[in-house]
Amino acid sequence: MNDPRSTTRDPQGPVPELTIVSTRVYRGPNLWSYDQAMHLVVDLGILEEYPSSAIDGFTERLTGLLPTLDKHTCSTGREGGFVERLHEGTWMGHIAEHVALELQNLAGHRVTRGKTRSVPGHPGRYNMIYAYSEERLGRAAGELAVRIVNHCVDPVAAPLDFEAELDDFLRLAQRVAFGPSTQAIIDEAESRDIPWLRLNSASFVQLGQGVHAQRIRATMTSRTSALAVDVAGDKSMTTTLLAGAGLPVPRSGTTRDAAEAVAVAERIGYPVVVKPLDGNHGRGVQLDLADAAAVRDAFPRAVAQSRRGVVVVESYVRGKDYRFLVVGGQVVAVAERVPAQVVGDGRSTIAELVARENEDPRRGVGHEKVLTRIALDEAALAYLSEQGYTPESVPEEGLDVPLVRTGNMSTGGISIDRTWEVHPDNVDIAEEAARIVGLDIAGIDFMSPDITQSVSEVGGAIVEVNAAPGFRMHTHPTEGEPQFIAKPVLDLLFPPGSPARVPIVAVTGTNGKTTTGRMIGHIMRGAGKHVGLTSTDGVAIDERLVIKRDASGPKSARTVLQNPRVDFAVLEVARGGILREGLGYDKNDVAVVTNVTADHLGLAGIDTVEQLAQVKSVVVSAVPRSGTAVLNADDPLVREMRHRCRGQVMYFSLAEPGSPEHLFVEKRLGRGGRAVLLEATPRGERIVLCEGKRRMPLAWTHTIPATYNGAARFNVANAMAAAGAAWAAGAPLHDIRAGLRSFVPDSYLSPGRLNRVEVRGAEVFVDYAHNPAGVESLGQFVSARAEQAAAEGQQVRRIGVLGATGDRRDEDIRELGTVVAPWFDVVVVREDDNLRGRPAGESAQLVAEALREAATTGGHGTEVLVVPDEEEACRRALDLAEPGDVVAMAVDQAAEVMQLLEDYTHRAQPSPRAGVLMVPDPDLA
Known part of the structure; x- marks a missing residue:
């Protein structure tokens, strides 16, 4: 934003009329940012005449609602810089940008990047760009930010129930957020530069690209055996398998009838546990049942949570409740689970103590936060009654009142990390149990009086094996050190040294990008790659057209990167997709820009060739330091894109020796650069790959079918660009040469192109x-x-x-x-x-x-x-x-x-x- 300027004020004063004109969601590098971003075009209306310093009380009202804005640095680079700008005077679009970022931070999403720039030719309109982590939340943050700014301009004309609106926003954040387990895996993936893609609105996520991709759903992975999940879901089968392997398990039996449940309990001996055969999260589990009446009373609650109507009756193992997390056959974390309880203070009722406990900001609904809210449900009321309490009872000071029998986190329990205290014998037993069931990630529920001693000495047993175990008790224990268990999960899916990405070559330009992309794909297929190709004709996997449409946008790019056969991607990138959604992926190993000429001008705010070149340069900005941009040195607009490339730059040029373009390239070659040039020989014109002073002849142009004996100069240029891209991607020279010579411009290999x-x-x-x-x-x-x-x-x-x-x-x-x-x-x-x-x-x-x-x-x-x-x-x-x-x-x-x-x-x-x-x-x- 520009600094405040002298303006002519409206005599009626500021009016809260900041509005959103349009919204775009960028899902990858874009014209404004290297990363995904939200783009709102906002109209200030009369507020264009009123910076923040010109509105009485505006800054005080805004910082009163959002005091954490004092942490924003803005252009000063220090905390408090943004509030300084508010006092000095800044415009409402810029302010809304900061508010949108801060709202997301309050929801637990760490986002900081943003910028606001005026829309040329439209006074009072601004491009408001800000980062987001989750798309729906990012969009909602911008909309709420506009309402907040308008309210601070004039609270009467733009009334706002800030607390209610903020609560609604935070509840949305909780609904759309990943659970703690999924988020831990994604955080670890990001730290390793492993790309990820959310496949649905829940926890179904792809990690990696193409042939290297792995999928997770919460803590189930692509490697999780469906048979093992079935076994773990059948508690009776699990117990049978573990007992057959000599592991300590309770005596048990199954039944569909309450009377038979009593018979089983009397056969194995009281006390017993009654639980559903295929339940989860501890629902329907009732412990320490001492007689037939207790079993008959517990049976209906257990059978109600069983999908198949079968109930397990097993001997009750006394001791503390421990969860062993086994990943890839090794115990990586152990937590003691303590059932939900309250501690009396001699003054408050149990209901009041529960309400006070639920005020802990760490507690939320279900698995949305690191702890779950405690519910005084039917089971809790029954357990209180057994202890002689009601919700209105006032326990004496210091008295522990348990509210549920099990220590599951989903019923409000807490966890204590015990990873480094476990006896080695118990570790061996847990790892063996996971191997017998066949789970790559398993949660082993262990009951033992003291986990620091071997179960062979103090007693104890495995009471359950869980597929898709939750991580939050280990990553966010109530007491003790958190365990970074996402690391072994990622090691399991992507062993150290294994790739997670497929090479991506992005091709853009006004003309020639489709032919160039097809040539690159043809060369790489000849080199043994399984190529996914997008173009204006559709999406092709190994030359098979799987989608027929204009597929030069980000959605088609994601389609290729999701395909499990693809180990090399060639993506045509058109201006429309960049302007609409960004690239749709985070970076490309090679970027090819064929040329930039007048086309599509006057659309989507792109009125000049220079602006069009800026849009197309996004693919060059997405080249990492290890990558290469292949640029047309004969096009001055393309040549200038070298300044936006973080990696190497390779040029291709049809210019004759002695021309300014040829001298430009030769100068770069003198510094050790690379280029693809034409060379005149007695046998004709040929393409030469150059690296420093080294010259490597590739092919005579008349031997390349697509050039029609060298007459199609634009296809000579396309062939040179394709050769440079394939060279940058590591293709051997003989494969590049063979690919160009066998690429025939017919309706099969290159439909609609000459x-x-x-x-x-x-x-x-x-x-x-x-x-x-x-x-x-x-x-x-x-x-x-x-x-x-x-x-x-x-x-x-x-x-x-x-x-x-x-x-x-x-x-x-x-x-x-x-x-x-x-x-x-x-x-x-x-x-x-x-x-x-x-x-x-x-x-x-x-x-x-x-x-x-x-x-x-x-x-x-x-x-x-x-x-x-x-x-x-x-x-x-x-x-x-x-x-x-x-x-x-x-x-x-x-x-x-x-x-x-x-x-x-x-x-x-x-x-x-x-x-x-x-x-x-x-x-x-």
């Missing part, structure tokens, strides 16, 4: 060129092909089919006609099926008018026809073509046009003038 079909002796090329730079390059190629034919004595005409996209500016559409005029003898102007908001015929007419004007002023004599329907336009061009002519079709629906070409050679031809609208020449009217 596909060649011969129709009745005429050469027909189908391409997706749709902007001025693209169609001009296509025109240059057609002229080069025509010159090659003319050199052989053939009479050749150059025929083109082209159309403009309707959502471009008028001047951009007209430029299409202007640049193409010198390269064609006949141009058939068409329109896309999707007119994108323009009236039918308008885009075609603009192109045709520009073509006519350019042909007249340049003396080209270009014949112009308008055939709005794309298929009919292509038919007309074919009807005009004679053997030897070169026809270039810049189309929107390439697959349909290729089908037309195939059918055209087998069908009767239509009338040459069908569907043609001749463009009148005013000079002849």
Whole structure:
């Protein structure tokens, strides 16, 4: 934000009219930040005239609601800096940014990054950017921040129940947050630079990418055996297996009938435990039942928690309740679990003591916090009654009153860390139990009078084995040292030295990015990689098209990175996806930028080529220090992107020796840099890989099919960019060479990109060129092909089919006609099926008018026809073509046009003038 300036105040004073105009969620590096961020465009209205210092009481009201804002440093770099700015005067968008960050901090999310910048050309509007950890919470933080700022401007005009709103916000944070166990694993993953992706709104998470990915759901992992989970869920089966292995377990039996439960209890001997066969979290478990009446009374509560209606009756093992956590066959933590209880003070009732205990900020609902709130439910009331208490009883000072029988954290219990006190015999027993059940992560419930002594001496037994055990009693014990148990979990999923990421090559640019991406993918497949490729045609896994759509955005990138077959990703990155969501991943090992020319200008706030270059440079900013950016040295806007790269920079250039661009690259090579250049030889032009003074010949351009004997200069550039990317990714030179030589620009490997079909002796090329730079390059190629034919004595005409996209500016559409005029003898102007908001015929007419004007002023004599329907336009061009002519079709629906070409050679031809609208020449009217 700019410093406060002198403004003309509204005589009526400030009005609380800060509003949110639009919201974007960036899920990866973006135009504003290296990391994910929330982007709100806010409108200050009359508040543009009122910085914070000009509103009486504003700063005091805001800091009264959020006193922790005094910890914000802002631009000063020291605590309290933001409050200083408030007193000096700063604008409401900047203030809302800090409030949104602080609200998330209050919810336990540590976020600090933010910036607020004015929207060019829109006084009073600002881009408000701030970090977030959870998307729904980040969005809610921005919305609440705006309400808070408006309230502090004028509490009467913008009333706000701050406490209620904050409570609602914090409850949302609790609902969307990961549980302590999942969060511990994610925190450890982040510390190891292992990427993660939330797969649902709960605790289902992917760690790593592609072939290296592992999944977790809470503390169940990709390696957790479903059979082992079933065994652990059947307490009777678990006990049978453990007893068969000679491990200490209680005597037990199962039943569906209360009377039979009594019989089992009398057979094994009182006291007994009654619990559901397949329950969890201690629900329905009743301990120390001393007679038949107690068993009959306990049976209904146990059977109600059993999914299969089966109840376990087992001998009661006296002692303390311990939980052993076993990961990968080793005990990594041990906690003593103490049942929920209150301590009397001689004045308060049990209900009051429980309420006071629940005020502990560490207690929440379920597993949302490190401790669970204590509930005076039916089971608790019954247990109190057994002890002679009611909720209104006042226990004497210092008296412990247990509220539940079990020490489960989910029923309000507390934990004491005992990891370093356990006897080795007991450790061996717990590890053996996990191995017998077959769980990679297991919670072993152990009852023993003293865990520091062997159970063989003091007694004790394993009473339960749990799949998906909770971590919070170990990571956040009520007493004792926390155990960093996420480390062995990550060691299990990603052993030290094993990869978690797949190499990512991101390709962007105005033209050529699809072909370049396909070339890179083809090279890497030849090198033995399983390639996931995104492009404007769809998502392909090992050349199989799995999704057919424009897949050059972040969602498609995530689709590839989730695929378990992919060990190399080539991602086409378009400007639209960057502006809409960011990259969708955190970094790319190689970034390729082919060029930046005028296209899509006037959309989404991008009005100049320089702004477009800023957007596309995001992929360069996402290159880590170990990565490489492959940049087109012949494009000054791309060349400047080197300043945004943290890794190495490799250039590619078609420039001739002695040119400024060539000298620029040679200077970098003199410093040990790398580049891909062209070299003239007696046998022709060839591509050379350069590193410092070293020169490594790669391939003659005429041997690369995509260049059509070197005539397609844009594909020469694309091949050089692809070679540089594959080289940077570690591909051997012979694989790069073989890949370029075998990449044929047909409708299979490269649909819609300079596909060649011969129709009745005429050469027909189908391409997706749709902007001025693209169609001009296509025109240059057609002229080069025509010159090659003319050199052989053939009479050749150059025929083109082209159309403009309707959502471009008028001047951009007209430029299409202007640049193409010198390269064609006949141009058939068409329109896309999707007119994108323009009236039918308008885009075609603009192109045709520009073509006519350019042909007249340049003396080209270009014949112009308008055939709005794309298929009919292509038919007309074919009807005009004679053997030897070169026809270039810049189309929107390439697959349909290729089908037309195939059918055209087998069908009767239509009338040459069908569907043609001749463009009148005013000079002849």
